Amino acid sequence: MRFMSSYLALWFLAGFLTLVAIGLLRQVTVLKHSLEGFQRESPLVIGSRAPKFSVVDMRSGRKITGEFLHGRITLILFISPHCSICEHLVYSIDSLFGRYSFSLVAVCKGNEKECRRFTEPLSSEAVVLLDGDGEISEMYGVSNYPVAVVADAERRVLSYSYPTDSKTLEEIVAVALRVGLNSTSQVVTDGA
Numbered sequence: 001m002r003f004m005s006s007y008l009a010l011w012f013l014a015g016f017l018t019l020v021a022i023g024l025l026r027q028v029t030v031l032k033h034s035l036e037g038f039q040r041e042s043p044l045v046i047g048s049r050a051p052k053f054s055v056v057d058m059r060s061g062r063k064i065t066g067e068f069l070h071g072r073i074t075l076i077l078f079i080s081p082h083c084s085i086c087e088h089l090v091y092s093i094d095s096l097f098g099r100y101s102f103s104l105v106a107v108c109k110g111n112e113k114e115c116r117r118f119t120e121p122l123s124s125e126a127v128v129l130l131d132g133d134g135e136i137s138e139m140y141g142v143s144n145y146p147v148a149v150v151a152d153a154e155r156r157v158l159s160y161s162y163p164t165d166s167k168t169l170e171e172i173v174a175v176a177l178r179v180g181l182n183s184t185s186q187v188v189t190d191g192a
Contacts, residue, residue, distance in 0.1 A: 043141040043160045050151040051139040055129045064127055069155045074103040075173055078137055078147040081110045081118040085164060086146045091121050092166035100173055107131045150176035
């Protein structure tokens with residue numbers, strides 16, 4: 001009889017552990033499905049062409065397309081009014097214009113009223129694009145803010161990064177500009 005109760009206890013334990021394993025497997029599946037919404041496509045590959053877009057500049061009202069990037073080194077800064085780092089960058093980016101030669105395209109994720117107020121401190125030379133529906137951000141693989149993308153005169157991506165402060169942003173711009181100028185001179189040298 002004792003022998004029988006040991007087998008019965010073992011079967012009970014095996015059944016219990018099977019139910020626990022099934023429960024854990026179910027929870028892992030639920031967790032996997034809930035995390036799918038947080039996944040994003042990988043960012044742009046350095047050297048690839050920056051995606052083309054067509055949006056109206058909030059300030060000038062003129063249509064800006066991806067071709068706008070052609071012929072100039074451009075910093076595309078993805079920002080959001082709900083991002084404290086972005087706010088700091090918006091207020092400090094004008095200091096970069098005095099030291100470096102580049103165009104700025106600020107892509108603001110939010111509603112128009114918030115983005116207009118948020119981007120007021122930017123230089124009047126900056127192009128400000130409203131990305132209310134997130135279409136441009138999605139094209140560029142942006143899901144967190146801020147993101148800085150530097151593209152060369154041929155729309156090749158020189159840098160894709162997540163600046164944490166104005167000093168980091170300045171380093172990103174400086175390095176990308178050196179790379180961009182070197183690649184431009186390399187193209188000229190190769191063509192001669």
